[in-house]
Amino acid sequence: MRLNPDNGFFRFLSLVSDLLMLNVLFIITCLPIVTIGPALTALYSVSLDMIRKRYPTISSSYFKAFKKHFKQSILLWIPISLLYMFFITDLYVIYRVIDPVYNMFQIPVWILLFLLFSISMYAFPLISAYPNKTKVIIKNSLLISLANVPTTIFYIVIPLAIAKVAVTDSTTLVFVFSLFLFWGFATIAYVYAFFMNRIFIKIEDAERERANLPTRHFPVDMPYDERYLYTDDEENIEDKASAEDKDVIDDKDAIDNKKAADDKNSADSKIDSKTDSSCE
Numbered sequence: 133m134r135l136n137p138d139n140g141f142f143r144f145l146s147l148v149s150d151l152l153m154l155n156v157l158f159i160i161t162c163l164p165i166v167t168i169g170p171a172l173t174a175l176y177s178v179s180l181d182m183i184r185k186r187y188p189t190i191s192s193s194y195f196k197a198f199k200k201h202f203k204q205s206i207l208l209w210i211p212i213s214l215l216y217m218f219f220i221t222d223l224y225v226i227y228r229v230i231d232p233v234y235n236m237f238q239i240p241v242w243i244l245l246f247l248l249f250s251i252s253m254y255a256f257p258l259i260s261a262y263p264n265k266t267k268v269i270i271k272n273s274l275l276i277s278l279a280n281v282p283t284t285i286f287y288i289v290i291p292l293a294i295a296k297v298a299v300t301d302s303t304t305l306v307f308v309f310s311l312f313l314f315w316g317f318a319t320i321a322y323v324y325a326f327f328m329n330r331i332f333i334k335i336e337d338a339e340r341e342r343a344n345l346p347t348r349h350f351p352v353d354m355p356y357d358e359r360y361l362y363t364d365d366e367e368n369i370e371d372k373a374s375a376e377d378k379d380v381i382d383d384k385d386a387i388d389n390k391k392a393a394d395d396k397n398s399a400d401s402k403i404d405s406k407t408d409s410s411c412e
Contacts, residue, residue, distance in 0.1 A: 147182075148315070153190045154178055155318035161198060169209025169256065174198035175318065177260035179325035201259050208259070208266055212252050219245045246288075250277030253287050257328050276331060283327050290320060 154175065161171040177197035181188040219241055226238045254273035258264070264272070277284045298308040308316075 150182065150190050151315050151318040151322060154194065154321075155313075155315050157191065157194050158317050158321075159313070166206060166210065167202075168213070169205035169207075170198050170202045172209070172256040173201045173205040173260045175321045176257040176325060176328075177201075179318070179321045180257065180261055180329060182322065183325045183329045197260055201263070204263075204266060204269075205256060205259055208255060208269070212248065212255075215248055216245075219248065247274065247277075249288060250274060250284050253277065253284065253324075254328070257325070261332060276335070280331055283331065286327070287324060290323070 158171050158175045161174070162168050174194045174197040178188055178190060178193050181193060222241045223238060223245075226235060226241065251270055251273045254276050255269050258269050258272055258276075262272075294308060298305050
């Protein structure tokens with residue numbers, strides 16, 4: 133009996149093992165705390181590649197992205213982490229320290245915290261997928277989050293729901309901690325990357341249309357995660373067709389040139405023959 137590597141069961145096992153390795157790498161590179169930013173960028177870089185079916189080598193792809201975007205990611209992560217601490221401290225003071233009459237001040241803090249979370253959720257995937265200046269990354273992250281509020285809220289609900297379940301009792305807490313130790317972070321990033329990939333494709337299509345570039349036509353039932361492969365194949369076909377057309381044109385020119393040269397040689401031969409006859 134021959135085992136089929138394309139079997140759904142084996143593909144699932146491959147995904148589980150990849151997520152396990154990715155999760156371990158992420159945890160190790162997060163240990164210095166200040167390197168959480170580059171770790172997030174590398175995590176999303178590999179996750180997006182997995183969603184786009186580029187089948188990356190997990191360890192090499194992870195460390196390549198970690199090194200490539202290290203400086204920008206760490207310079208973005210430090211102020212974001214400081215702002216998180218500042219807003220959380222503000223909420224603690226509002227709820228625990230000052231008089232309850234001032235609880236209204238929590239509203240602007242929660243709004244700013246939501247915007248900060250939105251920026252941090254999209255900024256690191258954007259760095260990995262579309263490298264740009266930091267201020268452009270921040271601007272685009274905010275715009276994308278506001279244009280996709282349901283998805284952004286979904287990103288917020290997942291960790292909150294997991295945290296709520298985890299603190300129900302000590303057994304559940306240990307179980308959730310174990311899951312995150314082996315698969316949790318990578319699995320959540322993989323789920324987030326699935327939705328981010330859909331958003332990025334829509335943005336690319338809109339930019340393509342605005343730039344008056346040829347519109348790509350995809351089958352209605354084609355999943356979003358296969359459109360990158362479809363686009364690549366389509367571009368390869370177009371390039372191949374252009375090359376073939378060029379070869380045909382070159383062959384035609386060569387034939388025309390050869391025909392012209394043969395006609396010229398024939399004409400020269402006739403002139404030479406007449407000249408020889410006249411001389412005789």
